[in-house]
Amino acid sequence: MKVMARAEVAPxxxxxxxxxxxxxSAGIFAGVAAFDVVPxxxxxxxxxxxxxxxxxxxxxxxxxxxxxxxxxxxxxxAPTIALWVHSLLEGVVTATGYGxxxxxxxxxxxxxxxxxxxxxxxxxxxxxxxxxxxxxxxVRSALSWAMxxxxxxxxxxxxxxxxxxxxGAGMAVGGGGLAYLTIVTWVRRRAGVAECLAAAxxxxxxxxxxxxxx
Numbered sequence: 668m669k670v671m672a673r674a675e676v677a678p679x680x681x682x683x684x685x686x687x688x689x690x691x692s693a694g695i696f697a698g699v700a701a702f703d704v705v706p707x708x709x710x711x712x713x714x715x716x717x718x719x720x721x722x723x724x725x726x727x728x729x730x731x732x733x734x735x736x737x738x739x740x741x742x743x744x745a746p747t748i749a750l751w752v753h754s755l756l757e758g759v760v761t762a763t764g765y766g767x768x769x770x771x772x773x774x775x776x777x778x779x780x781x782x783x784x785x786x787x788x789x790x791x792x793x794x795x796x797x798x799x800x801x802x803x804x805x806v807r808s809a810l811s812w813a814m815x816x817x818x819x820x821x822x823x824x825x826x827x828x829x830x831x832x833x834x835g836a837g838m839a840v841g842g843g844g845l846a847y848l849t850i851v852t853w854v855r856r857r858a859g860v861a862e863c864l865a866a867a868x869x870x871x872x873x874x875x876x877x878x879x880x881x
Contacts, residue, residue, distance in 0.1 A: 723843020
């Protein structure tokens with residue numbers, strides 16, 4: 668009597684959590700652009716915000732290509748600049764809240780801090796993939812908080828002189844930078860497409876849920 672050997676089907680191995688960090692970061696950047704920057708830019712600048720957003724995306728792609736020709740870790744400056752520009756604009760938006768009322772400004776400050784923390788951590792992951800040391804990645808990420816302060820101070824002094832369409836155009840350019848950051852982070856994923864899509868969706872949903880916090 669023959670004993671038929673059964674082929675055992677090994678369960679699919681789950682990806683290491685670190686392999687999902689990049690698509691999660693891409694989702695975070697996309698969520699900030701979709702739920703925060705783009706709606707505000709459209710409200711302030713109208714349909715022209717789309718043109719400024721595309722211009723911002725093209726500018727960051729040009730920075731990426733230009734710095735990429737030098738080789739080494741110089742290419743890492745493109746995502747760094749993208750987050751710094753967005754952080755600068757976050758400071759401007761926070762200052763507008765204080766211009767309406769102190770209570771609204773405090774709410775915006777809390778929301779901006781909640782937004783920037785995962786973005787700063789995501790930037791560290793991106794920079795490490797680019798070959799930047801952990802120390803330098805943390806310094807660049809920490810400087811994004813300084814850019815928020817710079818944007819806040821600048822807006823507090825010059826916001827009354829800045830027309831809403833110009834502010835919206837600047838936010839749209841920052842949104843283009845975030846779109847670039849989303850793309851360059853997504854292409855560096857190291858896990859299956861299904862798992863990466865789930866991680867990216869989770870990151871975007873987390874940013875969307877932050878918008879619902881009163």
